[in-house]
Amino acid sequence: MHTELSRRVSFLMHDIARQSRYWFDARARSRGLTRAQWRVLLCLDRSDGPTQSEVAEMLDVERITLCRMVDRLSEGGLVERRADPADRRVWRLYLTDKAAPLVEELTDIANEMENNLLAPLDARQRETLTDLLTIVRDHFREQDERSDPPLVAEHRQ
Numbered sequence: 001m002h003t004e005l006s007r008r009v010s011f012l013m014h015d016i017a018r019q020s021r022y023w024f025d026a027r028a029r030s031r032g033l034t035r036a037q038w039r040v041l042l043c044l045d046r047s048d049g050p051t052q053s054e055v056a057e058m059l060d061v062e063r064i065t066l067c068r069m070v071d072r073l074s075e076g077g078l079v080e081r082r083a084d085p086a087d088r089r090v091w092r093l094y095l096t097d098k099a100a101p102l103v104e105e106l107t108d109i110a111n112e113m114e115n116n117l118l119a120p121l122d123a124r125q126r127e128t129l130t131d132l133l134t135i136v137r138d139h140f141r142e143q144d145e146r147s148d149p150p151l152v153a154e155h156r157q
Helices: 009-029 035-045 052-059 063-075 099-117 123-146
Strands: 079-084 087-095
Touching (some): 009 099, 052 063, 063 079
């Protein structure tokens, strides 16, 4: 017997992720940012002067893509590049003071989105959902690490 498409876990995860992205994007755009730019700002808020390559790796984007995002954020006065004191060829990224309130505001929006998303669940169900999704994610990562070639192809250059 075939599982109805809308009940398949992969379909549900994709559909929920898509709807969440749209919800967040609409609110982030009203603040003049994209979700991708917010992810860069959040990454920098949680790290102390990572290199552009490190941020690209953390965000799972190509370095050239990140470079363009950082260019826009820098032009907006939200991010600054500083030469690495140990290697002048390397740029380290830092948030400016102007970015801090925006990061906080967008984090509040993300928290609101997650609360809305999980509103139908009680605390126990939320914890169970988180535990189950973590198990699935970790299993997939382990399978990927043991595969040759990896199940998820490396796309960064």
